[in-house]
Amino acid sequence: MAQSSQPPAKLNIGTAKEPPKLRGFMHDDFPIIRQACIRLGLCLAFATLLIGGTHFFYLQQNELQLQAQTELSQAQGKYTYATNEKNDIREFQPAYIQLVERGFVGEEKRLDVVELIQTIQAKYRLLPMSYEIFPQQTVALDPATPSGELELRASKLVFKMNLLHEMDMLNLFKSLRERGQFINQSCAVKTSNAVSANLLPNQLEAECSLQWVTMSRRVAADLAPPAQTQ
Incomplete structure (x- = not known):
């Protein structure tokens, strides 16, 4: 039985492909958004500073308002007291003058x-x-x-x-x-x-x-x- 004289087939072994390279966020992606993050951080810091300043200003104004209300209440109380004293003087002055003239009010003479x-x-x-x-x-x-x-x-x-x-x-x-x-x-x-x-x-x-x-x-x-x- 005759054998074929064909040469053995050659395996075509090429070079192995390299595995896909993994992307890193800090190395590959962050540089893209770094400027935006910096701007966002500045905006947040500015907003925090603005909110804190506004709150501090509000507390100061609230304290000044409370102080002004207290002073107003005290002034109203003094005005009411002075008005009552004025009315009392007007009401009791004739009787007081009469008592002074009679010698009841004052030192002995x-x-x-x-x-x-x-x-x-x-x-x-x-x-x-x-x-x-x-x-x-x-x-x-x-x-x-x-x-x-x-x-x-x-x-x-x-x-x-x-x-x-x-x-x-x-x-x-x-x-x-x-x-x-x-x-x-x-x-x-x-x-x-x-x-x-x-x-x-x-x-x-x-x-x-x-x-x-x-x-x-x-x-x-x-x-x-x-x-x-x-």
């Missing part, structure tokens, strides 16, 4: 009271009398009563007098009350045992105690806070 007693005695032709004004004392008020810088004071005034009749005593007290705040405390009247040389009716002897009340400002030492001892 003892010389004026002495002259007033002499005037009353001459006006009603009263019999000789003696009187004594005791030292002034502070009147204790109820702590719940608002008195501010004012305090109530009283001086005891004791009269010893001879009377033709009771009206002499009543006229004296009435005239005193017209010029001051005199409050009757006690009064004892009895018939005199003395014999009148002029055959006058039996005289009366009276011993009366009054409180002369005034209101004035406290002494500066009383207004000062107490000293603290260590």
